């Protein structure tokens with residue numbers, strides 16, 4: 606049996622690192638992305654980075670918000686092997702506030718950040734069920750799915766994704782399928798370019814709200830995904846693990862004001 610990992614949004618910064626970290630525990634990693642040019646570059650990079658990379662890194666161009674395209678993708682992937690790990694990582698946000706939101710932007714963000722994960726799970730669920738070796742799904746949610754940090758449609762979709770995580774865990778546990786989520790805080794990736802245009806200091810300014818006074822490293826999101834997908838996490842299902850340098854625990858400036866203490 607050939608064991609596969611499927612990573613959506615794999616041409617992006619976080620997806621690429623997740624693919625690299627899943628490679629040692631899978632026979633091959635399928636990189637799924639809508640951006641064919643970026644995917645070519647990522648494919649070449651990972652082929653040289655991953656041991657025995659040639660033939661073990663499979664690029665697949667697919668718009669995962671399109672139900673038919675996702676079905677086709679699953680059919681092509683099933684010819685390559687059995688899916689042991691599905692990582693629903695593709696995601697993005699552009700609409701910062703409700704005031705700026707249009708019906709179209711609301712629907713587009715929910716489509717990409719929530720509905721696409723359902724489509725991918727549904728398309729790959731038979732393959733996951735057929736996998737005898739620790740099949741699992743890891744959903745890349747966000748701290749925005751657990752608290753409010755702006756970007757309302759994205760946040761609502763990520764909150765939905767966390768609940769989809771529980772639904773899959775509860776219904777598919779009897780097939781041995783685990784499903785977990787990670788909720789990253791701010792990670793410096795191209796996804797921040799739009800906000801950096803409006804405020805070039807945004808990534809420095811957000812650090813004050815983090816107990817660790819720094820933002821999250823791409824590698825730490827990927828290593829948490831790899832852990833949740835591994836046999837070491839064999840009894841963990843239905844959870845959402847923040848990878849957020851403490852953001853969701855509380856903010857030092859808020860604690861300083863409430864406790865009237867300079868020690869925060």
Ligand SMILES: NC(=O)c1ccc[n+]([C@@H]2O[C@H](COP(=O)([O-])OP(=O)(O)OC[C@H]3O[C@@H](n4cnc5c(N)ncnc54)[C@H](O)[C@@H]3O)[C@@H](O)[C@H]2O)c1
Pocket residue numbers: 613614615616617618619620637638639640643667668669670694695696697717745746747748788789790791792793794795796797
């Ligand atoms: N960067 C952060 O600060 C941060 C924080 C919390 C959560 N996240 C989440 O992490 C995940 C990865 O984000 P990133 O920062 O690496 O973003 P990124 O923009 O670098 O990568 C996202 C990738 O998804 C792909 N994609 C977009 N729409 C697609 C579609 N319809 N079909 C297939 N692929 C599509 C893009 O082409 C891109 O390569 C996202 O789900 C994001 O919401 C990111």
